[in-house]
Amino acid sequence: MKIGILGNGQLGQMLSDSVADLSDIEVSLYDLRAHSDAALDAFISSVDLLGYETENIPAAIVARLEAHADKLYPSLRALKTFQNRLLEKNALRAAGIATADFCAVNSLDDVKSAIQQLGLPIVLKTTTEGYDGKGQYVLRTPEDAEPAWAAIGGRELIAEAFVTFSRETSVIASRDREGNMVVWPMTENVHHEGILRYSLFPAAGLDSAKAEQAERYIRQLADSLDYVGTITLELFDTANGLVANEVAPRVHNSGHWSIEGAETSQFRNHILAMAGKPLGSTAARFPAVAMINVIGDETPAAAADGLDNAFNHSYGKEARPARKLGHVTVVANDVAERDATIDALAGLIPAGVWTR
Template sequence: MKVLIYGSGQLAQMMYLAAVPLGIQVSAVDVGNHTVVDPISKRSLELSIEDAIEQADVLSVEFEHVPEDLLEQAQSSGKLLPNSEAILAGADRVREKAVLSKLAIANSEHRIITQVEQLDEAVETLGDKLIIKASRDGYDGYGQWRLAHIEQLDSLKNTLSQLDLQNVPLIAEKMVPFERELSLVGVRGLQGDIQFYPLAENLHHQGQLHVSVAPAPDITENLNQQAQLAFKKLVEEYDYVGVLAVEFFQVGDSLLVNEIAPRVHNSGHWTQQGTDTSQFENHIRAITGLPLGNTKAKGKSAMINIIGCDDYSTDLLSIKNCHLHLYGKTVRPKRKMGHINLTGKTYSELAEVMTTLAKFLPIQAFPKLLDEADKLAAID
């Protein structure tokens, strides 16, 4: 069986690696130059996209920002999973907010901004603490602005007036005083069967995910039910097939959806060592019609992103329960270079591994690591 993935980055690479033991061939589309490539070497396969689509049994994506002409071509083949409607909802915050409202899924109060003057009304109705997001092409903290107090409004309006808001509207959200950020990664198969991974707790720095811990500590059954209900509503709405990630803000005993990601997700990388069946393998299983794999956590896990640096010691591989995953990229500020998965039987054991890991890292590039280790050490 052959799978064609749109996007040729690390997520396609990890899907390829998960598919090999299943006897499934994976190739990728470099959406920047419209070429079909090997997901590992990035070498051109000297194959047109049209021929690759014809040869493939199923098409999928590694990220939602696929150029719409390519997405339309993929959808017209009848082989795209998940479908383009779901992918576009993840790529466009206006569509995303619309489906959340339609399905009565709780999310942050917001206004859609197509001209800067509408920010005045947004402040009047939502207050003077706002986070403003580009509706498309924003990720890892890019395409976002904050209004912390009313005195900043005129300056912010001046900045945003330079943008084409008719073509790419903004979403002005009320800044939520959340306690923490959580994400649910789940998978739905061709026959509608669903498996959930445990909720993960995510720690961000400057708009980027730095650390995920799973299962997240202090998760009640009520929180689980809220997260899983939101997931089920979304996958049923789109007749979704594959892995879907839903990011939440926890506010007291309630969850508000922050974003949806119609693909394998950074906060699910811990599943590579933390479960029997990783999110990457389960995505391949789902879209090819294979039975879904076990998603239960084996113990406690942490995923630490390596961002914008390569001056760590590979001696970290000597640490028990430590696994390094590199993406083969050249260093650039804020670029995800790889990740490190850690496991332990308990949170305190996991914290001990995290503290040991810090000795092998330029700690200034991992600002969330030791604080999170201290928190986990106090749980057990």
């Protein structure tokens, strides 16, 4: 079986690597940056199934996928839904999942109305293409309306009421064609300047009620869309329960720990789900795991090479500020060992961001 993935970045490569041991599955990657209609048509014709490493696919390519929707996983419906934050929020609400209050914004007057409707502070976001903190503006006073619109306006936006939360978490699941679903343990995620810096398993102090709520939410969401593949739900942990932040219809940075840290990685189960094969166990292989992103400079990641319980993944990218160049996974027999290892890798994390 030949599976084609639109995108040849690190996610596409890790998807391919995850099933390299399976002789009956071949994964090919399509370079979206070198796209032409003829190249895309030839690529689609050469594969049995089609997937994507990112939802940020140009509209012209999405339009060409319409004729091949029967072999696209996750579905075209899922792709279109999660490409747009307004459609995404409406899908979350329709699936019975709590979100921040929100409204559409298409003009400066709409920004001012959103302030009146939602109160302050609010977060203004582009409805498409924003990631790692890009395309966002936090408004704290009414006077922020004009600079916010000047910074990211002129296009469809969404305004979201600010959510008071203690931390950010995520839950990741894979769902097969028959509706069977497996869910990985939740992680606690720490961001800096809009970029995920590290994820921790277990999420400290996570009570069973919230873990059950997260699993219920992601099952409701995936079932509502008849979703096939790996899906990620980012959640705010609040005093009143979990509130959905964003959805990724794909494997996710906060799940990279699963390569070494779980019985089956998020990448492998994504391909298995597409291929119609049984999903693997998502149980953690170690009592404590961490994933640390390598941002901007790979030099500090060399510290992992001398550690028996750290695994350095380089993406082979040219270094530049704020760019994800790789990640390091830490596996440990307990949280204390995990955190001590992170201390030894502290050069990967900006000062003050690692607080354990």
